[in-house]
Amino acid sequence: MNRKTKSKLEVTAIYVILAIVSVVIFYPLIWTFGMSLNQGTSLYSSTLIPENLSLEHYQWLFGPESDYLLWYKNSLIVSIATAVGSVVITSLVAYAFSRYQFVGRKNGLYVFLLLQMFPVMMAMVALYIFLNMIGLLDTLSGLILIYLGGQIPFNAWLVKGYFDTIPRELDQAARIDGAGHLRVFWSVMLPLAKPILAVVALFNFMMPMFDFLLPSIILSSQENYTLAVGLYNFINDQFANNFTRFAAGSVLVALPIAAIYLYLQRYLISGLTAGGTKG
Template sequence: MNRKIKSRIEVTIIYVIIAFVAVIIFYPLVWTVGMSFNQSTSLYSSSIIPQNFSLDHYKWLFSESSDYLLWYKNSLIVSVANAVGSVILTSLVAYAFSRYNFVGKKNGLYIFLLLQMFPVMMAMVALYIFLNMLGLLDTLTGLILIYLGGQIPFNAWLVKGYLDTIPRELDQAARIDGAGHLRVFWSIILPLAKPILAVVALFNFMAPMFDFLLPSIVLSSKENYTLAVGLFNFINDQFSNNFTRFAAGSVLIALPIATVYLFLQRFLISGLAAGGTKG
């Protein structure tokens, strides 16, 4: 077998694998979009290509009888607060571990690495009691605090790896010119760290939009539900198993995520590629 034929076989195999993975990824998405335009409410009577195209489910989501807009607002509040708070906390923590030497630095990094091995749900009982003691149970504030605390170990490692690639000579030159710690952080480090901070912002914006388990434990009032918990009620109630409304609501979740992605896309590729270069 000559080299040309071998190369064609390898390329063909690669394309077959890519096509197979694409079908696995896109088939459920196409089904969800198609189901959202079906007139019926049952999962079994719906089809991937609607026989009777209808926008009734989307109209109902925006009607006064639906709480969808309230849940959407709650999810956006949590996602935006988590994204902004994560960028602030992570950048400060990662800057300290990247640029300064202090007692416990090495052990602190090991603790961060160890904490990444355990999901936040393992501490859910303790967090539930803690929020109850603070009076933050069944509040969006309590949910945001859990998200912010849970993201620090992974994001700190990610951002620290990126900051280690920024030459320290820039810091030293700024300090010679009279810049303090905050000035170096604000004027030198942050502008150069935009790619990795964009990655952190996107990941932490997406997480609350899709998360169901944590909000379902922390939140109990219908007016405080996030989208994942609220949409679950569409298919959980035995008297209103409305999968098509669930599909319509799920499709609209992609809009804010796509908007944030398009806004940050110029930073994302370089940030993802550089975040794990050093640790």
């Protein structure tokens, strides 16, 4: 087999793999969107895109009979608070571990690494009891608190790796000009760390929007439901088979994620690649 034939086979194999991956990724999305436009409440449709398209399910979601907008607001509150809080807390923690030497620094990094190995499921009962003790059970504040605390180890390790790539000479030059610790952090480190902070913001915004397990355990009042919990009740309640409404609500969940991703995409690749260069 000559080199030209081998090259064609490799290119063909690559395109075949890309085609299979595309089908796996896009078929469920197209099917969900098509089902959201289907009349009635049936899960099944004779065609991928229904012949008689209808927006009745989207109209119902925004109507007075639905709590969808309330759940959407709750999810946005939790997601925005988690994203902003994670960026603030993580950047401060990572800056301290990256730039200062203090007792327990090395052990603290090992603890962060160790905590990432345990699934959140292990702490569900403890988190429930903890929120009940402090009076934040069945509240959005309690949910935000758990999200913020749970993401610190991974985010801090990621951002610290990025901070380590920023030359220390910039810090020293700023201090020679009279800048203090917070000034160096705010004026030197944060502007240079925009890519990795964009990654942290996006990941921590996405997680509460899609997470079902933690909100379903912490939240019990319908007015406090997030989107994942509220949409699940469309198909979980007795005699409920509102699969088309569930599909319509799921499609709308992707809108803020897509908007933020498009806005931050110029930072994402550089942030993800640089954040893991040093430990």
